Amino acid sequence: xxLPIVEFRIDPWGAEVIREYDKLFKYFGIRPFKEVLNELAxxxxxHLLMRRGIVFGHRDFEKVLEAVKKGERxxxxxxxxxxxxxHFGHKMLxxxxxxxxxxxxxxxxxxxxDAEAYAVRRLSRKELVDYAINExxxxxxxxGLRTKDLTIYFQTNYRKEYYRLIQLFSRxxxxxxxxxxxxxxxxxxxxxxxxxxxxxILHPQLEVFGGYKTVLVPVGADQDPHLRLTRDIADRFSxxxxxxxxxxxxxxxITGLDGGKMSSSRPESYVALTDPPxxxxxxxxxxxxxGRATAEEQRRLGGRPEVCPVxxxxxxxxxxxxxxxxKIYTDCKSGRMLCxxxxxxxxxxLVKFLEEHQSKLDRAREVAREIVEVxxx
Amino acid sequence: xxLPIVEFRIDPWGAEVIREYDKLFKYFGIRPFKEVLNELAxxxxxHLLMRRGIVFGHRDFEKVLEAVKKGERxxxxxxxxxxxxxHFGHKMLxxxxxxxxxxxxxxxxxxxxDAEAYAVRRLSRKELVDYAINExxxxxxxxGLRTKDLTIYFQTNYRKEYYRLIQLFSRxxxxxxxxxxxxxxxxxxxxxxxxxxxxxILHPQLEVFGGYKTVLVPVGADQDPHLRLTRDIADRFSxxxxxxxxxxxxxxxITGLDGGKMSSSRPESYVALTDPPxxxxxxxxxxxxxGRATAEEQRRLGGRPEVCPVxxxxxxxxxxxxxxxxKIYTDCKSGRMLCxxxxxxxxxxLVKFLEEHQSKLDRAREVAREIVEVxxx
Numbered sequence: 001x002x003l004p005i006v007e008f009r010i011d012p013w014g015a016e017v018i019r020e021y022d023k024l025f026k027y028f029g030i031r032p033f034k035e036v037l038n039e040l041a042x043x044x045x046x047h048l049l050m051r052r053g054i055v056f057g058h059r060d061f062e063k064v065l066e067a068v069k070k071g072e073r074x075x076x077x078x079x080x081x082x083x084x085x086x087h088f089g090h091k092m093l094x095x096x097x098x099x100x101x102x103x104x105x106x107x108x109x110x111x112x113x114d115a116e117a118y119a120v121r122r123l124s125r126k127e128l129v130d131y132a133i134n135e136x137x138x139x140x141x142x143x144g145l146r147t148k149d150l151t152i153y154f155q156t157n158y159r160k161e162y163y164r165l166i167q168l169f170s171r172x173x174x175x176x177x178x179x180x181x182x183x184x185x186x187x188x189x190x191x192x193x194x195x196x197x198x199x200x201i202l203h204p205q206l207e208v209f210g211g212y213k214t215v216l217v218p219v220g221a222d223q224d225p226h227l228r229l230t231r232d233i234a235d236r237f238s239x240x241x242x243x244x245x246x247x248x249x250x251x252x253x254i255t256g257l258d259g260g261k262m263s264s265s266r267p268e269s270y271v272a273l274t275d276p277p278x279x280x281x282x283x284x285x286x287x288x289x290x291g292r293a294t295a296e297e298q299r300r301l302g303g304r305p306e307v308c309p310v311x312x313x314x315x316x317x318x319x320x321x322x323x324x325x326x327k328i329y330t331d332c333k334s335g336r337m338l339c340x341x342x343x344x345x346x347x348x349x350l351v352k353f354l355e356e357h358q359s360k361l362d363r364a365r366e367v368a369r370e371i372v373e374v375x376x377x
Numbered sequence: 378x379x380l381p382i383v384e385f386r387i388d389p390w391g392a393e394v395i396r397e398y399d400k401l402f403k404y405f406g407i408r409p410f411k412e413v414l415n416e417l418a419x420x421x422x423x424h425l426l427m428r429r430g431i432v433f434g435h436r437d438f439e440k441v442l443e444a445v446k447k448g449e450r451x452x453x454x455x456x457x458x459x460x461x462x463x464h465f466g467h468k469m470l471x472x473x474x475x476x477x478x479x480x481x482x483x484x485x486x487x488x489x490x491d492a493e494a495y496a497v498r499r500l501s502r503k504e505l506v507d508y509a510i511n512e513x514x515x516x517x518x519x520x521g522l523r524t525k526d527l528t529i530y531f532q533t534n535y536r537k538e539y540y541r542l543i544q545l546f547s548r549x550x551x552x553x554x555x556x557x558x559x560x561x562x563x564x565x566x567x568x569x570x571x572x573x574x575x576x577x578i579l580h581p582q583l584e585v586f587g588g589y590k591t592v593l594v595p596v597g598a599d600q601d602p603h604l605r606l607t608r609d610i611a612d613r614f615s616x617x618x619x620x621x622x623x624x625x626x627x628x629x630x631i632t633g634l635d636g637g638k639m640s641s642s643r644p645e646s647y648v649a650l651t652d653p654p655x656x657x658x659x660x661x662x663x664x665x666x667x668g669r670a671t672a673e674e675q676r677r678l679g680g681r682p683e684v685c686p687v688x689x690x691x692x693x694x695x696x697x698x699x700x701x702x703x704k705i706y707t708d709c710k711s712g713r714m715l716c717x718x719x720x721x722x723x724x725x726x727l728v729k730f731l732e733e734h735q736s737k738l739d740r741a742r743e744v745a746r747e748i749v750e751v752x753x754x
Contacts, residue, residue: 073594115544122548156541163540163753164533168490170569171499178565188555192547241754331703349515375541375617376585 021056021221021252028224030057030228030250039065047099049090049092049251051322052315055218059227060247067214068104069225075204075212076100077246079111079197080169082132083121084264085272086139088317089254096218096251098144105147110140111200112372114157115266119189120328125375133368139273141364142357147371151209155196161208165241166192166332172236173198173229181225202237215246218255255309257287271313274361281347284310290332293340303339304334310339310346318349398629405601407434407441416442424476426469426628428699429692432595436604437534437624444591452581452589453477454623456488456574459509460498461641462515462649465694466631473595473628475521484526484589487517487684489749492532496566501648510745516650518741519734524748528586532573534752538585542576543569549613553577575607578623579614582679592623595604597630607677631693632686634664647702648690651738654731658724661687668707669715680709680716687716687723697725 024030033055040046043065049055054243067074076183078097080090100106112132117123123131137152173195179186182194204212217227227248234243256262256269263269270281290308292298311332319325328345331337401407417423420442440628444451454492455474457467479485485699489509494500500508530539550572556563559571581589594604604625611620631647633639640646648657667685668673682688688709696702705722708714 115547118548156544157537160534160537161536161753164754166540167569167573168534171566172497173565175564187552188547188568189551190570192544192572195565195569196544206754211447308677339621376538377541377583 012172020145024057024250028228030059030224031061032056032235033058033061033249036061036065043068047096047103048320048322049096049316051324053095053252054092054316055249055251057221057250058248059231060245061216061249063214064104064216064249066193071142072214073105073210073212074106074216074295075109075210075213076106077109077111077201077204077215079113079200080132080136080140081113081117081120082128083123083137084131084135085116085274086136086312087270087272089256089262090136091143091273092254092316093218093220093250094140094143094145096249097140100177100216100218101146101149102144104216105149106216107204107210108145108151109200109204109209110137110150110152110156111196112136112152113193113197113200114269114375115189115196116193119187119193124308129271129374133372134365135372136273137210137368138361138365139357141211141367142273142360147367150371152372154199154373154375155193157373159208161206162199162203164197165203165206168193168237168241169198169233169244173233177229177232181229191217194226197226200229201230201265202234202243205243206241214268215244217246217248218250221250224248224254226249244280254312257283259309259311260287273354273357275354277358280354281351284313284347284350285343287313289339289343295338298338299335303337304344305329305332308332310343313346313350314342318346318353393612399599401434401601401627405605407436407601408438409433410435410438410626411443413438417674421480422444423597424473425697425699426473427708429702431469431693432473432626432628433626434598435625436608438593438626440591440624441481441593448622450587451481451483451488451591451592452587452591453483454486454488454578454581454592454594456493456577457509457513457517458490458497459505459513460494460500461506461508462647462651463513463514464639464641464647464649465690466633466647468650469628469693470521470595471517471520471522473626474517477593478523478526478597479521482526483593484581484587485522485528486572486577486581486586487514487527487529489513489529489531490570490574490577491752492566493570496564496570501635502754506751510749510751511742512651513523513654514745514749515738515742516734518716518744519650521699524744527748529749531750531752532570532577534750536585538583539576539580542569542580542583543572545614546572546575546610550610552668554606554609558606571603575602575610578604578607579611579620582620583618588623590692592621594623594625596625596627598627599630601625601627603684619660631689634660634686636665636686648727648733650734652731654728654735657731658728661690661727662720664720666720675715676712679712680714680719682709683705684713685709687720690723690727691719695723695730 006226011021037046064074076097095106101108114128117128178194201217203209204215231245234245237243258269260269287310289310290304292301314328315325413422441451453474474485478485489504494505555571559567560731578594580586581592608622611622614620631639635646637646648660664687666687667681669678692702
């Protein structure tokens with residue numbers, strides 16, 4: 001079942017609102033994820049984000065299915081930006097990562113994108129390390145990421161072969177390509193961050209890092225320009241290093257509770273995984289919805305779950321059971337259930353989730369400090 | 378004694394001929410090396426390149442003198458570009474390095490600038506490794522560079538802290554500064570090479586690389602823009618990493634035997650350290666000189682050693698004894714000695730030098746292969 005989540009706001013560069021996922025299919029060759037959903041379902045039940053069309057597109061996902069069927073090892077590459085609080089906008093990605101690790105046996109390469117974070121946010125080393133370990137990695141572990149088959153590293157503190165890859169890549173990419181994918185007025189720090197991102201995605205294929213020839217990169221819909229450039233780079237080093245193109249999947253963004261993008265820069269837009277549960281509950285109760293001007297009108301016309309941040313919280317995070325979610329959708333759409341009632345359901349689920357999650361955080365932070373090697377200077 | 382070597386051609390970017398070393402003194406704060414020559418002479422006899430004014434300028438050389446007097450450790454950073462043959466234009470630099478290692482107890486950090494070489498020449502990994510080891514490092518060792526207190530590394534195959542430094546530097550430098558120092562139309566490969574060069578110069582100061590606070594970089598006169606930018610970078614990381622500005626010295630370029638720059642790209646311009654001695658001798662005999670149109674005219678007006686590539690070979694390389702060199706200079710200047718005779722002296726010295734040097738090369742190549750760690754891919 002792909003739920004009717006027909007219209008989402010995404011805002012990749014912090015400004016514009018884009019609704020045209022179709023462009024990705026039409027012009028850039030991304031395929032609808034539903035094409036591979038049935039094949040995946042033969043192996044394991046697809047994650048709810050996949051069942052519900054939130055993971056909506058892919059490139060070369062067949063490679064992953066093939067590797068799994070043949071019992072070949074494959075790797076997931078993902079990154080975290082150690083800046084701000086981890087919120088439910090970030091959680092979607094790690095939910096998928098955990099799915100691949102636990103259900104399909106993927107090895108996870110998790111890069112702490114401190115080069116990127118510094119280029120964008122200018123945080124100190126101490127802040128970068130603190131956000132990375134105590135905020136992000138700890139939350140990942142508490143969500144269920146296993147330390148087995150997991151490689152975590154800071155972009156600025158990894159093995160020399162990773163840097164050799166960065167240097168080799170720098171030789172076969174032009175400034176024009178860089179600015180096309182990463183924006184005009186690109187500065188040296190951003191160039192290093194961009195080359196690092198390419199190395200993040202492609203390095204697991206090297207023998208010295210395990211030689212994983214099937215690599216999947218799950219990303220948000222805004223990341224495709226970087227993936228396209230990385231695929232080109234893989235082609236350019238196909239003969240020299242035996243690199244192959246990575247597979248990728250694309251997910252929609254969750255809408256912030258204030259109707260904009262869910263973003264660390266606006267606390268009213270997000271629920272953080274470390275928000276006190278009661279405060280998180282209050283945020284939900286104050287959220288924008290797809291409701292009508294009056295209760296009477298809403299009973300008559302029905303609500304609009306397709307533009308409702310609370311419905312998205314249900315669909316992306318809070319309701320595991322598809323039939324239960326469908327009931328919320330139809331009860332809203334038909335006008336049977338009003339926003340207050342729906343918010344109370346969301347609040348109750350959220351509070352319960354956060355209490356349980358946060359009870360694991362202290363231990364998760366200890367483990368995070370043990371397994372992540374911190375840059376010395 | 379600073380010999381009258383008053384006019385030299387340098388051609389830093391492969392095209393223009395510049396004679397205005399004075400500009401470096403006037404506008405960029407480089408000090409005349411003769412100002413520190415006497416102080417150096419109190420410690421050890423200055424190298425002939427210093428005595429003869431070929432090393433003509435410096436920044437902060439007092440720091441080096443002070444470190445030596447106090448018995449503090451200091452380091453020399455130098456690089457080689459693994460491309461083409463090592464010739465007498467390259468030898469001047471390594472002669473200085475060996476002087477600092479043997480006479481003043483410097484630790485030598487020798488970077489194989491393969492990132493730079495690739496950016497400029499597009500050589501394969503195999504070629505880069507071959508040039509680096511069999512052509513350059515082997516010749517350095519045969520010239521007398523000791524393996525004790527020597528660190529040699531490929532820019533693409535060094536320790537991770539070196540790359541962390543590159544990443545940190547990239548954060549505090551702008552594209553405008555890069556293009557000012559390294560040229561317009563700078564591409565990603567060149568940016569990485571440039572950041573690597575900064576890390577080459579500054580990394581010995583880090584604790585993990587020995588914590589050398591006095592670092593000297595002997596370079597050709599064209600390299601000052603890079604030194605100036607590197608000094609700025611050191612300032613910017615003074616608080617964060619405790620970096621200090623490097624000292625530097627500047628040498629004149631030797632003129633090619635054809636009157637242009639001595640360059641690997643024109644075999645008739647150079648004598649390589651691996652040229653068969655007899656062939657090298659023939660090159661000297663065919664060289665341009667500062668001679669006059671006819672023997673009669675030369676006897677009457679005297680030769681012009683100040684614009685003579687053969688005289689430069691004497692002054693830079695072949696004649697160790699200053700008085701002997703002075704005699705050649707005055708005999709030429711007065712018209713007592715004509716070019717044929719002078720060339721024969723040069724040829725004889727050169728053949729003898731090359732025979733002796735090349736007899737050490739096989740063993741030097743073995744040692745080079747032992748001490749240089751080669752990139753795996």
